[in-house]
Amino acid sequence: MIKKTVNNVQEAMKGVHDGMTFMLGGFGLSGIPENAISELVRLNLKDLTCISNNAGVDDFGLGLLLHKKQINKMISSYVGENAEFERQMLSGELDVELTPQGTLAAKCQAAQQGFPAVYTPAGYGTEVAEGKETREFDGKMYVLEEAYKADFAFVKAWKGDEAGNLIFKGTARNFNPLMCGAATVTVVEVEELVKPGELDPNQVHIPGIFVQRIFQGKDYEKRIEQRTVRKKE
């Protein structure tokens, strides 16, 4: 077994510096790499480009990095939950590349799987396709979207073993598996780090080959953005 474990988030961050491009998993606040984000805030890295479906909320998730003006450019599909984000974007302080959600997923997956680019119908005929190559297949138009290039991917999984095999939970899975192996270094934090053999290989979502570093995460807040309930009848 090739061991991928590191002792803590500080060790997992070895090699990060200003000006890098990061991928961060999560949809809304669900499945975000909370430990990695806290450490990036503490390290106070600047001029970052972040690829993440959303930009957190004002006081949590990527919103913490935005608040400290650590992010130069944000690549996301939806940023509606973050007032500070909208302010920085409209004032021009923050460079924003809005990308259709399925395209964002495909561009991560392409990077993971060695495709330089993929054709997608999403965004054809809109400003998203401006300046991009288009092509017709079977009478329908498609836009050529290039794979992302990133230095680090920060991923959150539910369970993982020392070999870096991962299992995700519920809708916290989202973009996390697609970012594994899509950057030069993939750093995974898990709620439960187990010994090899404790995960059923049939249940593994992401094999350890896509992971460079894995550590036992701690102090998860797992904040709920829109707590919605129904009454018991």
Added chain:
Amino acid sequence: MLDKNGIAKRIAKEVKDGFYVNLGIGIPTLVANYVRDDIEVEFQSENGILGMGPFPFEGEEDADLINAGKQTITALPGASFFDSAMSFGMIRGQHVDLTILGAMEVAENGDIANWKIPGKMVKGMGGAMDLVASAENIIVAMMHTNREGESKLLKRCSLPLTGVGCVTKVVTNLAVLEVTDKGFKLLERAPGVSVEEIKNATEGTLLVEGDIPEMQLN
């Protein structure tokens, strides 16, 4: 004239037995409340679940189980979870039977705008561009006019487009309309609403052929 729940109620009649359905945020989310309970339907949420159930009971919320609107949800028996690439694979691969979403503007050729007001509101398209580019059956749920009373059914969209020539049907507080080669074809009127009122609220070409029936909501 219908309220938001009325629009959802009318759209629920478009949901057929055996459909996989993607519901957008806002009025479309309400549609799930009105689908007949004698048919089998599965709701897909693009953040990674098929077989989405109702909101959880208080105390049973799970941060790892949310819908595309980031609301806490439940998973029904037979549900499945998947990553975002597979989720949009279902959508792009046309495995989802019906897509219901909101809009700021719809044009008579089926163009839709719902993600950006330049210089004012820029929240992003989320999954809307992927959905409208691939789905074959797209129903828009929206109010017929905006807060200023201006028509949202136009000859051409004025806002940045989400997709081109993709909307098949529009259900508003005033009417049910089908998008055809010649414009918006009026299919039904909301209870108590006249054809004249619908004409006045529609900037795009409105086709009125024969007697227009009133919507049946039950």
